[in-house]
Amino acid sequence: MTDLLSVDGGNPLNGTITVRGAKNFVSKAMVASLLGEGPSELRNVPEIRDVKVVSGLLELHGVSVDYDVPAGVLRLDPSNVESAHVADIDAHAGSSRIPILFCGPLLHRLGEAFIPDLGGCRIGDRPINYHLDILRQFGAQVDKREQGIHLTAPNGLRGTKITLPYPSVGATEQLLLTAVRAEGITELSNAAIEPEIMDLINVLQKMGAIISVDTDRVIRIEGVSKLSGYRHTALGDRIEASSWASAALATQGDIFVKGATQPEMTAFLNTFRKVGGEFEVEDDGIRFFHPGGELRSIVLETDVHPGFMTDWQQPLVVALTQAKGLSIVHETVYENRFGFTDALRGMGANIQVYKECLGGRPCRFGQRNFYHSAVISGPTPLAAADIEVPDLRGGFSHLIAALAAKGTSKVRGITLIDRGYERFTEKLEALGAEFSRS
Numbered sequence: 001m002t003d004l005l006s007v008d009g010g011n012p013l014n015g016t017i018t019v020r021g022a023k024n025f026v027s028k029a030m031v032a033s034l035l036g037e038g039p040s041e042l043r044n045v046p047e048i049r050d051v052k053v054v055s056g057l058l059e060l061h062g063v064s065v066d067y068d069v070p071a072g073v074l075r076l077d078p079s080n081v082e083s084a085h086v087a088d089i090d091a092h093a094g095s096s097r098i099p100i101l102f103c104g105p106l107l108h109r110l111g112e113a114f115i116p117d118l119g120g121c122r123i124g125d126r127p128i129n130y131h132l133d134i135l136r137q138f139g140a141q142v143d144k145r146e147q148g149i150h151l152t153a154p155n156g157l158r159g160t161k162i163t164l165p166y167p168s169v170g171a172t173e174q175l176l177l178t179a180v181r182a183e184g185i186t187e188l189s190n191a192a193i194e195p196e197i198m199d200l201i202n203v204l205q206k207m208g209a210i211i212s213v214d215t216d217r218v219i220r221i222e223g224v225s226k227l228s229g230y231r232h233t234a235l236g237d238r239i240e241a242s243s244w245a246s247a248a249l250a251t252q253g254d255i256f257v258k259g260a261t262q263p264e265m266t267a268f269l270n271t272f273r274k275v276g277g278e279f280e281v282e283d284d285g286i287r288f289f290h291p292g293g294e295l296r297s298i299v300l301e302t303d304v305h306p307g308f309m310t311d312w313q314q315p316l317v318v319a320l321t322q323a324k325g326l327s328i329v330h331e332t333v334y335e336n337r338f339g340f341t342d343a344l345r346g347m348g349a350n351i352q353v354y355k356e357c358l359g360g361r362p363c364r365f366g367q368r369n370f371y372h373s374a375v376i377s378g379p380t381p382l383a384a385a386d387i388e389v390p391d392l393r394g395g396f397s398h399l400i401a402a403l404a405a406k407g408t409s410k411v412r413g414i415t416l417i418d419r420g421y422e423r424f425t426e427k428l429e430a431l432g433a434e435f436s437r438s
């Protein structure tokens with residue numbers, strides 16, 4: 001199968017699709033299995049490339065991985081965890097940011113860890129300074145080498161008190177995965193509290209960890225000397241659900257997203273309604289639809305949970321090109337997440353990006369050289385085009401634009417979308433999209 005999708009757009013997407021477990025939770029729960037003395041079972045696991053990458057890394061470290069794809073059940077047995085060869089780990093360099101989360105569990109299990117250069121989407125610098133600072137504070141020694149980072153913990157890992165400069169999702173997960181088996185108590189202030197992190201806490205608690213989440217983003221962990229395996233059903237993917245919701249809006253369609261859940265999507269649903277989309281929450285999912293008439297422009301700011309998440313922004317921007325008036329979107333999580341708008345402009349969208357913090361509170365990217373605010377003026381018809389997928393969420397947005405635009409678009413680089421959207425071409429077929437993958 002090649003990397004090109006030819007899309008005949010201009011038709012509404014109508015029908016039902018299912019989303020399974022959240023990419024940004026499943027990969028972390030897989031890493032958590034390394035901490036258990038016995039096997040773990042994770043359910044509702046989607047068939048996406050990130051799961052393959054993490055499975056490969058776990059296998060390299062001696063974990064046996066058995067994945068029943070149709071059932072979505074992943075069995076992970078860490079009984080024989082061992083150090084992997086640097087060259088083998090390095091073969092995974094560039095494919096994901098998850099390896100950095102192996103540090104704490106491997107230090108506990110083996111006393112050392114090697115982490116290759118990290119991949120992930122090109123949506124900003126994406127540094128790992130918070131992660132390394134946290135590991136150092138637990139007592140790890142960090143040695144940067146040409147191919148990656150080597151870590152050791154000659155005196156074990158001890159609980160500590162840390163305040164994050166920013167509520168980073170990954171750094172909070174790093175701390176949780178390290179603190180649960182560190183000696184003594186750890187306290188994290190300014191923690192991220194995304195639903196995916198709460199579900200990771202559920203998993204760790206099932207394994208025997210003692211973790212409390214206080215008000216004002218403070219998480220406290222009492223370290224324990226051993227953890228067991230877990231059995232857990234992953235929470236649904238609220239990013240994928242919102243992407244299909246935006247696709248329904250941009251194509252004037254009607255999509256029932258089985259597996260979408262309301263509590264994790266409150267901020268998205270409010271915004272969806274303000275733009276003029278409608279939704280109906282059912283027990284097994286949410287129906288998102290364009291009720292006809294004009295969409296309305298909005299002012300929007302991305303934020304950490306419980307705010308409007310950054311990953312919801314790009315697909316929604318495509319729908320905003322069809323809204324009447326001026327919409328303003330202020331991106332405050334990543335400094336460089338509007339690159340995907342170049343292609344939309346090429347398709348006829350009227351979008352300008354600015355370095356200023358527009359339409360909201362000043363953020364840490366203001367007064368610097370980051371184009372992190374966008375003004376979208378609509379509605380503008382979208383014309384078919386040749387597009388190259390830039391990153392996961394930007395890529396899905398391009399796909400939505402191609403589906404909304406009249407004529408035949410060519411979307412290149414679509415295997416990037418397989419990283420986080422399970423069998424998306426089958427879902428497009430189920431929704432009546434006209435396309436061919438050649």
Ligand code: EPU
Pocket residue numbers: 023024025097098121124125126127128129130131132166167168169170171192239309310311333334335392393420
């Ligand atoms: N940051 C630092 N230093 C660090 C870590 C983060 O400065 O050591 C900064 C980042 O540069 C960014 C901000 O903190 O500006 C927030 O980054 P965060 O650590 O929260 O993001 P992440 O853990 O790397 C996860 C998801 C992202 C999602 C963000 C925010 C995974 C694998 N990735 O990234 O998902 O956008 O949280 O919710 O969980 C995606 O799914 O497409 C995706 C990019």
